Amino acid sequence: MSELKIYNSLHRQKEPFTSITPGHVGIYVCGPTVSGESHLGHARPYITFDVVNRYLRHLGYKVRYVRNITDAGHFEEEGREAEDKVSKKAILEKLEPMELVQKYTNLYHWAMLQFNNVEPSIEPTATGHIIEQIEMIKTIMEKGYAYEVDGSVYFDVKKYAASHNYGILSGRVLEDMLETTRELEGQDDKRNKVDFALWKKAPPEHIMRWPSPWGEGFPGWHIECSAMSAKYLGSQFDIHGGGMDLQFPHHECEIAQSEIAHGEMMARYWMHNNMITINGRKMGKSYNNTITLTEMFSGSNPILEKAYSPMVIRFFVLQTHYRSTLDFSNEALMAAEKGLQRLWAAYEVLQKLSWSGNGQAINEELDKQVRQLLQELPEFMNDDFNTAKVMANLFELAPIINSLKGGQIKMHEISEETFQLLQAGWKTFLVDILGVQMEVLGTDEDKLDGVLQMLINMRKEAKARKDYATSDKIRNELLSVGIQLKDEKDGSVSYSIVQE
Known part of the structure; x- marks a missing residue:
């Protein structure tokens, strides 16, 4: 079997994978900023790296998979106007910041469970590692x-770039950045426009703040991941993953500050998944074209023609190689739904079949074809985790x-040997590696109640922001399928099944 090769964004080429410690792999993936609900675009990296985690374990590695929660300090570089996204959203929702964080962290964990993602080995939070971040900043200052x-x-980006390759990951040139970086209010205190914040002074109205040697404040976004990855994986580890949109500035800044603090490149392999687009435009909150995961599961977004199950979304994501753009459409999701049903039906059929030869001659050509299709499955996975080609072979095997x-x-x-390989290979690749699983945890009543509570919460949030059109739509559509909502005097909402 061929060796595993990974496309390393750092060198822009596929490279044979060799772990730092034989038999062990350390992976760090940038997790969500829990200032709001995850959307379809966020689903792609977590499904992608779940498969990477699963496949490395399948190869026999002991994997430490670290995926963080950003619950403070994620702001863009906008001078004094910069807002901690969690703190800002907490004010809007009239919640304590940690109340907001818990709400969206719970929702995120629930969605990851629906996708059948394996839980990370460690899930550190930014607020839980303020001391580590302060110590790392002190080291960088001392140097x-x-x-x-x-x-x-x-x-100090300009000083760093004088002796290091700033732009090594993203391909950006510092001189160009100095020319094109826009003037922003409140950046007069920086030596250079491209310098990024490691720690921000908290203005009087800022809710989330911690004491530091420089006064009360909160950490910059980039320092969090550098500090947490070093704590749990060491100053250098095997794989750093995330979406392509994180290459710059986030990962570029991580590299710079980590190299100064620890004296070496923090990760040996950098993996970046491409974006999910809608009509060719990246899905993102700044474009106002996001579809949240609860909307995907319930079909409540006007872009959607119907609700799509988490497994259909997982299947949709994995049908395209992770480095290729994935364009959203209802047609593509419905095709993924049909494809998933075909492969799962074939899996169930195969589980029930048993081989019987009765001494009759085998069809050498057919036997060879089946073996070839099966033998290619690990070859495709070893070629930079090509799940798209794995699925293509499974589709060829399904009619057989x-x-x-x-x-x-x-x-x-x-x-008989080929049949056993077929049974084992189908389960290994469809279920164990691609992570497709049709059984959903809980009883039907549990599932119904969970979905209804999710919709009730969505309606409550819509009413709170005076979006009565969405609130009424949720109530009316539930009524059309026989579920009546009742607003109680204490502010709670109950539901009942309308008998025909």
Whole structure:
């Protein structure tokens, strides 16, 4: 079997994978900023790296998979106008910041469970590692690559670039960035426009704040991942993953500050999944074209023609190679739904079949074809986790399985060994590696109640922001399928099944 090769964004080429410690792999993937609900675009990296995690375990590696929760300090570089996204959203929703964080972290965990994602080995939070971040900032300052101005600390990009390759991951050129970076209000305290914040002074109205050697404030976005990955995976680890949109500035800044703090490149392999687009435009909150995961599961977004199950979304994501753009459409999701049903039906058929040869001659050509299709599955996974090609081969095998059941192909036409390989390989790749699982945890009543509570919460949030059209739509559509909502005097909402 071929060796595993990974496309390394750092060198822009596929490279044979060799772990730092034989038999062990350390992976760090940038997790969600829990200031709001995850959307379809967020689903792609977590499904992608779930498969990477699963396949490395399948190869026999002991994997430490670290995926963080950003629950403070995620702001864009916008000078004094910069807002901690969690703190800002907490004010809007009239919640304590940690109440908001818990709400969206719970929702995120629930969605990951629906996708059948394996839980990470460690899930550190930014607020739980303030001390580590402060210590790392102090180290960078001691080495002369960061400076403090009025309670905020900035990384000196120009000084770093004089002796290091700033732009090594993203391909950006510092001189170009200095020319094109726009002037922003409140950046006069920076030495250079491209310098990024390691620590921000908290203005009086800022809710989330911690004491530091530079005064009360909160951490910059980039320092969080550098500090948490070093704590749990060491100063250098095997794989750093995330969406392509994180290459710059987030991952580029991580590399710079980590290299100064620890003296080496933080990760040996950098993996980036491409974007999910709608009509060719990246899905993102800034474009106002996101579809949240609860909307996907319930079909409540006006873009959607129907509700799509989490497994259909998982299947949709994995049908395209992770480095290729994936364009959303109802047609594509409905095609994924049909494809998933075909492969799962073939899996169930195969589980019930048993081989019987009766000494009759096998069909050498057919036997060879089946073996070839099966042998290619690990080859495709070893070629930079090409799930799209794995699925293509499974689709070629599905009609053969159905023909074995229907009798168009006699069981003796393939050897017993090939049949056993087919049974084992189908489960290994469809269920264990691709993570497709049709059984959903809980009883039907549990599932119904869970979905209804989700819709009730969505309606409550819509009413709170005076979006009465959405609120009424949820109530009316539930009523059309026989479920009546009742607003109680204490502010709670109950539901009942309308008897026809």
